[in-house]
Amino acid sequence: MRHDIPYARSGQAIGLLGGSYDPAHEGHAHITREALKRFGLDRVWWMVTPGNPLKPHGPAPLAERMARARAVIDHPRVVVTDIEARLGTRFTAETLKALFGLYPGVRFTWLMGADNLADFHRWERWDEIMQALPVGVIARPGERVAARTSPAARRFRAARLSGASAPLLAHASAPAWCLVNVPMVDTSSSAIRAGGGWRGAPG
Numbered sequence: 001m002r003h004d005i006p007y008a009r010s011g012q013a014i015g016l017l018g019g020s021y022d023p024a025h026e027g028h029a030h031i032t033r034e035a036l037k038r039f040g041l042d043r044v045w046w047m048v049t050p051g052n053p054l055k056p057h058g059p060a061p062l063a064e065r066m067a068r069a070r071a072v073i074d075h076p077r078v079v080v081t082d083i084e085a086r087l088g089t090r091f092t093a094e095t096l097k098a099l100f101g102l103y104p105g106v107r108f109t110w111l112m113g114a115d116n117l118a119d120f121h122r123w124e125r126w127d128e129i130m131q132a133l134p135v136g137v138i139a140r141p142g143e144r145v146a147a148r149t150s151p152a153a154r155r156f157r158a159a160r161l162s163g164a165s166a167p168l169l170a171h172a173s174a175p176a177w178c179l180v181n182v183p184m185v186d187t188s189s190s191a192i193r194a195g196g197g198w199r200g201a202p203g
């Protein structure tokens with residue numbers, strides 16, 4: 001295995017929390033701890049994107065976002081990685097294809113906050129993503145209804161696991177997704193940027 005990408009052994013259940021992390025904050029740490037507890041995951045990787053393909057303005061430099069992410073989360077089962085920049089991928093569907101090739105036998109689960117499920121149908125090949133791996137969705141303030149009624153939720157209604165079945169998610173066959181209602185933390189990168197506490201990118 002190349003030493004510049006995280007280690008995972010066959011059979012391990014890894015949650016992928018892709019994000020801009022511009023900057024990382026307590027909300028990311030909170031949903032990560034919840035995801036580890038609820039979805040039967042061995043590890044979570046914070047996959048710090050080179051840039052969200054749907055966001056018109058570039059984020060702060062990757063090295064700064066990585067450093068901040070590492071300062072925010074210090075957990076033995078969480079890895080912060082810039083693997084997408086190393087792979088040269090940006091669209092999640094492409095990243096997953098590369099990861100499946102690099103890590104045969106590893107059980108990946110895609111993780112996201114409820115706001116991302118509400119918009120998921122705008123992602124490139126989103127329906128293929130749903131069919132490629134289990135998806136764990138974590139409640140976010142003000143977003144639960146939009147997530148539950150989103151085009152992705154409706155299209156994959158039959159593949160939804162109840163909250164009580166969340167521990168089975170990581171080993172379920174895709175398509176399978178689960179929205180868990182956890183205590184919520186109302187923090188966002190955009191609020192932090194608006195408060196001026198983070199250098200961020202212009203625009």
Ligand SMILES: Nc1ncnc2c1ncn2[C@@H]1O[C@H](COP(=O)(O)OP(=O)(O)OP(=O)(O)O)[C@@H](O)[C@H]1O
Nearest residue numbers: 019020021027028112113116140185187188189190
């Ligand atoms: N407080 C939170 N509660 C639930 N999910 C969250 C929270 N903060 C971030 N997430 C989720 O973490 C992932 C990465 O989020 P991201 O790095 O874009 O942070 P953000 O706070 O949503 O940023 P922005 O405010 O710029 O949109 C996304 O799936 C997002 O839904």
Ligand SMILES: O=C(O)c1ccc[n+]([C@@H]2O[C@H](COP(=O)([O-])O)[C@@H](O)[C@H]2O)c1
Nearest residue numbers: 018019020049052054091092093123124
């Ligand atoms: O593949 C896509 O079309 C796509 C569109 C929007 C967002 N994503 C991914 O979703 C993750 C969350 O992005 P963000 O900016 O909301 O933190 C991050 O890994 C992005 O690369 C992916």
